[in-house]
Amino acid sequence: MTIQATGRPTDTRDDEPQEPATPTTPEVRETRAPATVRTRDRLLASDPGHVRLALASRAAVSLALSLAASAVLAAVLGLAGTQAIIVLVLGAVLTMITTFTAADPTPGGRAITHVSLPVAMLVGITLSTLVDKHRVLSLSLFVVVMFAVVWVRRFGPRAFACGMVAWMGYFIALFLQLSFAQLPTVLLAVATTTVLLLVIALVLVPQRPARRLRRMVDSFGARVRIALAEHRDPALRPSWRRGDETARDRAVLRVNEAAVLVDGQLAIPGSLAAPARAADVRAAVIRAEAALSRALDDTDDVAAEQAVTAALADLDTVLDDDRAGRPRPDDGTGEPAPFTPAAELFAGFLPGSAITVGPMVAPEDEAQPGTGRATGMLLSTRQACQIALAGGLAIALGDAVSGQRWYWAVLACFLAFTGTATAAETIRKAVQRTVGTLVGVVVALVVVPWLGNSTAVALTVILVALFVGFYLFRVSYTSMAFAVTLIVAELYEMLGTYSDGLLALRVGETALGAVIGGVVAVSFLPITAMRAERQARARLAEELRAATADVAAVVRGETEDGPGRPDLHARARALDAAVHQLALIGVPLSLRFSPGGARRRPTLARRLAAWVRCAVRVRALVEAALELERTRRSDPTVRHQRVGAATRAVQGLVDALAEGRGPGEHRHRAWDDGPDDVLTELSALHGALVALHEIDPQAAGEAPAAPEAPAPAVGKEAGVRGRVVDTDGSGLPAVVTVVDPHGSQRARVRTGGDGCFALDVPDDGWWQMVVAADGYAPYAGRIAGGTHDVVVLRPSRTARR
Structure with missing residues (x-):
């Protein structure tokens, strides 16, 4: 077999000379419109399932109603000034934490969690008020509470939520300087808010799993279309990604992230009318991903792009059939096995790194083979010890900075260990909280005095800040820290204690707590x-x-x-x-x-x-x-x-x-x-x-990976045009594949009936071309891209299979 090309060296495999073939005109490709990305697709892709939008909206609506109910309660009880503020703050804190943590997949589970959280909050508040007269005992008990609420995380999401609320109850009691005599008022405020939140969660704004699944599928389709468009026209990529050699792989990863979210949502009761169709939806999603991978192998393959569109349409059809109650098609494999998701979602989000780190640090009798060294200490116990030490240091050093506002250092330290599993994650979250607090203080120094002490304006700012913080929380924790700081500044303005020095002290205490958390994470029972x-x-x-x-x-x-x-x-x-x-x-x-x-x-x-x-x-x-x-x-x-x-x-x-x-x-x-x-x-x-x-030569080993082989240089795209012909010169249907030096497929096309093909490869360096035609020995040889190259292949006949 021989490759002949104009203007490029020739790479041969046969010693027998062959007559040069007459260059043929490449097949004419279908003209297509320029690649574009719709704004709607960008919006859908940015928030799969509208999970962040729903969370932020529910938080803002719940807080608005909670503040209104708390204000009515305060008026009924005849409370004013600081006493009324206490009722408002209790309702607001319980609302925010409940909105974020009460994420059970079923209405019954959510109802249980909604009732459990206020009980946990009252336990924390009661413990704090019982020892409020003894400062050393109060602070020491605070450390014990920190250890306990982190230790109980081993019992699942509800225990995690109850621990967070119990700790926050103790913290709020210290923050508001509550006394045991105020517990009846606290009980009424918490009970009123609990009833309201139950009504909101189960009646006013119930979760609709089927609608969320539909939106997640829409987000998946949007990411597929964006990946395809950006592959056709790299100028559509964000400016910081255009020179990134892994941009295509990152786009595929984003598509697959949406696919895994869909997979997790399929296991939520109520997502499908017929749960047995979960396997069908999963299969349709994977078929769409496979079609996308084939389309990304060749920029100019119109048929492959049409196959992607058809696969997405098939996915929509599967969902429509489920909604309409149509019977499942019989594929000859019988009833599907019980569906198990690849990842269990929490509040519509993928799980954190704890599912990988947890087995790694499990006791030897619980660890699976190959999970790494066992330490004899569960992840929750390890983190409980870390937060107890860090919390104690934050109390001591924070108190040295300010005897009244030390709790800000403890808050920053405690939250740095929440939702993290490694030392690097803890440091990252601590830094983000510090930066967010600093930015929030700078904004508050300008906005709060300018807005004045109008209650209506302050509440509007609080609701807007809360919405922004919850919406961007999963994108960057900095945004949540910024929103909370702005809310706190407005709260102090309402209390009449706002000052520039107070906000500066908040920055200092937060930075101190962040540093303590980071130091403890890397020096005491660290998980690197x-x-x-x-x-x-x-x-x-x-x-x-x-x-x-x-x-x-x-x-x-x-x-x-x-x-x-x-x-x-x-x-x-x-x-x-x-x-x-x-x-x-x-x-x-x-x-x-x-x-x-x-x-x-x-x-x-x-x-x-x-x-x-x-x-x-x-x-x-x-x-x-x-x-x-x-x-x-x-x-x-x-x-x-x-x-x-x-x-x-x-x-x-x-x-x-x-x-x-x-x-x-x-x-x-x-x-x-x-x-x-x-x-x-x-x-x-x-x-x-x-x-x-x-x-990655040692994927499972403990030794560091060897240096990576350099990625192939990618320069301007150059065309390779040619024809696969038989010995008599007639065209052959075949598959033409181009592979880079690392073995990754760069382009793949099927020839037409006349054997013609056309594909693009970067014009820097050599590339491996493989041609396979049914009933013929395959060809493999090196090519170099060139705008006017003509490649002629003559596979030799073999016995047909």
């Missing part, structure tokens, strides 16, 4: 982010091993329908959830203010991109394997003789990753490509795994 990141990669390798083993069994025809049949879609989704854990844990490691963050950033980005590519190839392989299984079910005579070597090589590479070994002989391909999708996807996954071995 690097160790957690290695654990996440080890988990990824195991998930990859399980997924490829099940795919290999299906491809080889070793599975049977029934309860024991492997669920390839569930395997692929579990791998995706593990990828997102790696991405989450790596965030604080690459921050500019973290030591070595700027140096680690490129390494972490390339490593994550390599894992993302492997997950993409696994999803595409899953779809190809299931299509093969369907074909085999309708025609049992279908056989694929060449998949054995490919599956063995892929599994060998995955086993090496999981065991921290080099790829060895599995690095080299010992099979020829074919035109069928299974072999094509196996080859693509093999190339992605080889690249992963180069970038």
Whole structure:
């Protein structure tokens, strides 16, 4: 076989001379409109399921109604001045915490949590008022309370919420200087707010799981369309991403994040009219992702883009069928197995890094093999010890700075350990709280005096600030700290104690608490982010091993329908959830203010991109394997003789990753490509795994990864045009694939009936081209892009399979 090109060197595989073929005119591509991204898609993509918008709106509405109910209660009781403010503050605090933490998936569960939280708050307030006359005892008990409320987190989200509210009750009692004699008023305020919040949560603003699922699917579709448009026209990417070599992989990761959110939402009762359809929705989402991956392989493949649109339409059809109550189509596999989500959502969000760090630090008798060193201390116990030490130091040093406002240091310290699992995450949150407080104080120094002491204006500012803080909370904790600081400034204005010096003291105490929290996190029972990141990669390798083993069994025809049949879609989704854990844990490691963050950033980005590519190839392989299984079910005579070597090589590479070994002989391909999708996807996954071995050579080991191989230079796109012909010069239908030096597929097209093809590759360096035509020996050779290149391929005939 020979490649002949004008203006470029020739790379040959056969020694026999062949007559040069006459250059042929490439096929004419369909004209398309320029790629665009609609504003609506940007908005949908920014907030999957409108979860942040719903949370912020519910918080603002709940707070407005709570303040109104508290004001009425204060008027009925004849309270005024500071006493009325106490009622308002209690209602506001309980409302904000309940809105954020009462996130049970069922109405009954939410009702139980709504009743449990005020009880926990009253316990905290009562404990504080019982010892309010003895300062040393009060502060010492505060440390004990901090330890206890963190320790109970092991019992689940409701225990976490109750612990937070109990701690806040103790804190508010100190902040408002409540006495035991005021408990009846406190009880009335808390009870009134509890009843109101129950009415809001279950009647006025109930959660609607089916609507949230529909919106999450819409967000998924928006992210798919954005990824496709930005791939066609990189100028559509944000300016800070246009020169990023991992921009495409990040776009795919964002698409997959929405897909995992959909997967988690499917397990929420009420999301589907027929819960048995959850597997159908999952399958439709994965098919859309697989179609997207094929479209991203070639910028000019109109058919691939149309396939993406069709896949999204099929997903909508599945949801419409569920809503309309239409029966499930019979795919010949029987009833689906009980649905298990890849990730359990909390209030509509993906879980934090604790699900990876927790098993890593579990006792030896509870730890799973390969989870790392056991410490004999659960994560909740470890954090309880940390917060007890940090809280004690914050009380002592904060009191030295200000005997009245020391609690701000404790608040900053305590919240730095909330929702975090590694030392880097704790430091990141502490820094964000300090920055947010500083910005909030600067704004408050200008806004509060300008607005004056009008109660109506102050309440409006509080509600707007609360909405902004809750809406941007998951984007940046800095925004929440900013909003809370502005709210506190307005509160002090209403109390008549506002001053510039008071706000400056708040900044100082907050910074002190943040520093204490960071120092304790890195020096006392630390959990390093690097160790957690290695654990996440080890988990990824195991998930990859399980997924490829099940795919290999299906491809080889070793599975049977029934309860024991492997669920390839569930395997692929579990791998995706593990990828997102790696991405989450790596965030604080690459921050500019973290030591070595700027140096680690490129390494972490390339490593994550390599894992993302492997997950993409696994999803595409899953779809190809299931299509093969369907074909085999309708025609049992279908056989694929060449998949054995490919599956063995892929599994060998995955086993090496999981065991921290080099790829060895599995690095080299010992099979020829074919035109069928299974072999094509196996080859693509093999190339992605080889690249992963180069970038992340010790995925499961404790030693640091070796230096990454440099990414191929990407310059201006150059065209490669050509035709696949038989020995008589007639065109052949074939699959043409271009692979970069790391084994990652860069372009893939199917030729037309006349054998013509056209694709684009970067014009810097050499690229591997693989051509496979049914019934012919495959061709593999090097090419270099060039605007006017003409490539002519003559595959030699072999015995047809």
